[in-house]
Amino acid sequence: MxxxxxxxxxxxxxxxxxxxRETAKQLAYRGATxxxxxxxxxxxxEAAEEINAQNGKASPVQLDVTNRAQVSSVVQEIVGKFGKIDILVNNAGITRPTRVLEIPEEEWDLIFRVNVKSIYYLTQEVLPHMKRQHYGRIxxxxxxxxxxxxxxxxxxxYSAAKAAVAGFTKAVAREMAPFGITCNAVAPxxxxxxxxxxxxTEEVKKEIIKGVPVGRIGTVTDVAYTIAFLASEQAGYITGEEIDINGGMHID
Ligand SMILES: NC(=O)c1ccc[n+]([C@@H]2O[C@H](COP(=O)([O-])OP(=O)(O)OC[C@H]3O[C@@H](n4cnc5c(N)ncnc54)[C@H](O)[C@@H]3O)[C@@H](O)[C@H]2O)c1
Structure with a gap:
């Protein structure tokens, strides 16, 4: 790649x-800005400094992905400075370990704003630039x-939000395929x-590992390599896919 x-x-x-951060490194060490x-x-x-110290080309930017105006101005800034955006990785996410009967409405909304609505904002802001160049990887x-x-x-x-991400990914993939843009997801x-x-905790970890056929917890590189592959030019015939990276804990 x-x-x-x-x-x-x-x-x-x-x-x-x-x-x-690991995804940024994997892309940067293979030549991406x-x-x-x-x-x-x-x-x-700090992450950008780490990458630049290894001869990478990295720039940091502060962004709250739930703020549409910020998303819009950051995308304009990037396109103004670098001319384009070829790859968008919608990675920001949060969760809360709250049981269904106890979820307050504000927490439900927050989980959806950070994990789902932000992806709608970012995708909508970035797509026109990808369409213009007839190339993109999301x-x-x-x-x-x-x-x-x-x-x-x-x-x-969180489960509902991530299921929504999968549905959005598939629909965008269909709409954008004629424009040279793929849209995929990973499901760690x-x-x-x-x-x-x-x-x-160590105890919880041990319990979980019992249900993972590969016999270990996943690493960030396990996920970053797959994201990098989906973001590569060579993955152009894969779109609307959600790739499991879970050591076999769930196979469908
Ligand atoms: N770690 C896992 O086991 C796991 C499993 C499945 C999916 N995921 C998903 O992978 C993604 C990355 O998670 P991670 O495990 O690296 O978590 P992490 O907490 O290490 O990283 C999440 C990052 O998102 C940032 N963030 C949170 N809210 C934000 C906002 N409003 N605007 C901008 N940035 C914001 C945080 O500051 C943090 O740097 C998330 O979408 C998560 O849901 C993680």
């Missing part, structure tokens, strides 16, 4: 041990929780990142 001359925009790339966006500016600044972050119901840290709002199982916020 070679991303020379490609411009990639990755949301939620700030967290130190997260999927977004990467723009790392996150609500946490310190995080993306990769969205789904989850095993969206397929088989919540897991150890996924509430029912349990990956060792900060999203679990301390819920993943």
């Amino acid at each position: 070679n991303f020379q001359d490609r411009v990639a925009f990755i949301t939620g790339a700030g967290s130190k041990r997260g999927i977004g 990467v723009i790392l966006a996150d609500i946490d500016f310190e995080g993306v600044k 990769v969205n972050l789904g989850s095993v929780s969206g397929k088989r119901g919540g897991g150890v840290f996924g509430g029912s709002h 199982g349990l990956i060792g990142t900060d999203i679990t916020g301390g819920m993943l």
